[in-house]
Amino acid sequence: MDAETQPAGTARVAEAAAETVLIEVPAHADYLPVIRSASAHVATRAGFTLPEVADLRLAVDEACGLLLRHTVRDEQAGLSGLGDLACRFVLEASELRVILSRDARNAARPQDDEFGWTILSALVDDIQWKVEGPTVHVEILKRRTAGE
Template identity: 40%
Template sequence: MTEDTAAPPAGFAAVRDAVTVRMPAASAYLSVLRTATAGLAARLDFTLDDIEDLRIGVDEACAMLLAQALPGTDLTAEFELTDTGMRISVSVLSADGRLPERDTFAWTVLSALAGDVDAFADADDRVTIVLHKHRAMPGSV
C-alpha cells in the first residue's frame, strides 16, 4: 500500500491551523479570550514571557476596540498558528470605522508586547487590530 501525499481533491481546502472565537463585545468575556491566547501560544512553544505578553496584548487590543463597539454586537478573534509564530486578528463592528490612534501610549505598549501590529477598517465599519508575534527559533538569541 502506498501513502498518498497528493494535494487535496478539487473543492477541498487544505487544513489550516486556525481558531476563531466569537463572543459578545463586552469586557466581561475577555478572560475567555486571554485563556485561549495563552493556550494557543503554549501549543506553539512560546516562552512564558511571550505568552504573558500576548495575553496582555490581546487584552489591550480588545480594550481599544470595545470602546467603540456597537452595543449588542460581537467581538471576533481569529488565531492563525504558523511555524514561525501566531497571527491574531481582533475585530468589532463600530459606528464609524475609526481606527485606533497609533501615536498613543496604548499603541506603543501594544506594539512592544505583540511585535508587528496593524489596524484597518472595512467598508461595513468593522475595525480590526492584527497582532503578529514571532516565536524565537531554537538556537537564536
C-alpha cells in the first residue's frame, strides 16, 4: 500500500510509534560495556547531540552499577547463578527511556545522597527505582534538547 492509498492518518500513527531495543546480558560487571555501547548507539541513532550521548552512556553505566550493587540473587527461591540484566531502550519522538531490569530480592533503593544516585540524577531528566514482584527496575528518561 503506497501513501496515496493508505487511510488518512495511518502514516502519522506509524511514525509516532515508539521503537524498542532489548538487550539481555549476564548480570556481571564484565558485560556492562555491551550495554554502554548499545546506549551510545541507540542515542546517536535517535538524534541526540554528542554531549547528550555521553551523558546517557554514563547514566546507563551508573544505573547498571547501582542495580548490581543494590540487589541480591535469592538462591533458595530458585534464582540460581548471576541471572540476567535486561536493558530496554524505548525511543519516542523527543526522548529515550531506558529500563534496566534484574530478578532479585533485597532490592534496597539507593539513598538520594548516595554518590552514584546523585550523579545519575544530574545526568538524566528522570530516574525511578521500582520493585515489581521479584524484579527490580531502574528506569531513566533522557529528553533531547529543545530545537532538535
